[in-house]
Amino acid sequence: MEKVNESAIDWTVYKREEATFRRKELSSAVDADDLGCSLYELPPGQRSWPYHYHTANEEAIYVLAGDGQLRTEDGLEPLSAGDFVTLPANESGGHRLVNDGDEPLRYLAMSTMNEPDVTIYPEMDKFGVFVGSPPGGRDERSFHGYYDIDDAVGYWD
Numbered sequence: 001m002e003k004v005n006e007s008a009i010d011w012t013v014y015k016r017e018e019a020t021f022r023r024k025e026l027s028s029a030v031d032a033d034d035l036g037c038s039l040y041e042l043p044p045g046q047r048s049w050p051y052h053y054h055t056a057n058e059e060a061i062y063v064l065a066g067d068g069q070l071r072t073e074d075g076l077e078p079l080s081a082g083d084f085v086t087l088p089a090n091e092s093g094g095h096r097l098v099n100d101g102d103e104p105l106r107y108l109a110m111s112t113m114n115e116p117d118v119t120i121y122p123e124m125d126k127f128g129v130f131v132g133s134p135p136g137g138r139d140e141r142s143f144h145g146y147y148d149i150d151d152a153v154g155y156w157d
Contacts, residue, residue: 002030002031002032003030004029006024009026009029010024012024012025018045019046019048019050021042021043021046021048022040022041023038024038024039025038026038027113033113035110035111035113036057036109036110036112036134036136037109037110037111038108039064039106039108040097040106040107040109041104042068042097042104042107045099045100046098047096047097047098048096048098049096050096050121051071051094051095051096051122051124052095052120052122053087053089053090053091053092053093053095053119053122054093054117054118054119054120055089055118056115056116056117057111057112057113057114057117058093058112059086059087059095059111060084060086060087060110060111061079061083061085061087061107061109062083062084062085062107062108063079063083063084063105063106064106065081065103065104065105066099066101066104066105066107067080067081067100067103068098068099068105069100070098071094071095072095073092073094089112089114091120094122111135111136113136114134115130115132115137116129116131116132116134117129117135120149125148125149126147126148127149128144128146128147129145129146130144
């Protein structure tokens with residue numbers, strides 16, 4: 001058994017356009033292999049990672065504090081403290097969190113840690129490939145990158 005208190009983990013700050021948030025990688029702190037879990041804090045008016053879905057990893061979100069919205073393939077769904085949401089490893093699991101409240105939105109994001117994984121970003125017309133370590137994993141990857149969806153080539157090209 002490995003144990004860590006979140007107060008012993010430093011925040012990592014991510015800032016890119018309207019995606020500004022803080023993250024504590026809980027599962028990395030205890031060297032978890034097959035389960036990912038991070039504590040996030042999303043300030044008012046900000047958004048999380050760009051809208052995406054995974055093809056190999058199921059995710060879940062548990063809201064600890066605050067109010068916000070979950071962007072899904074069907075639109076925005078309200079979120080508040082105590083809400084638990086599962087996000088399947090397919091197009092129906094597409095998501096992005098939005099804090100439209102007045103207080104920080106604090107939540108746990110959990111996932112399986114399967115690889116290889118292809119992560120699709122439909123609004124950005126790109127996808128990411130992760131081999132050797134899944135998204136959120138810290139092991140060395142034998143292959144990874146981001147590519148435009150329309151950059152298709154023929155098999156024999």
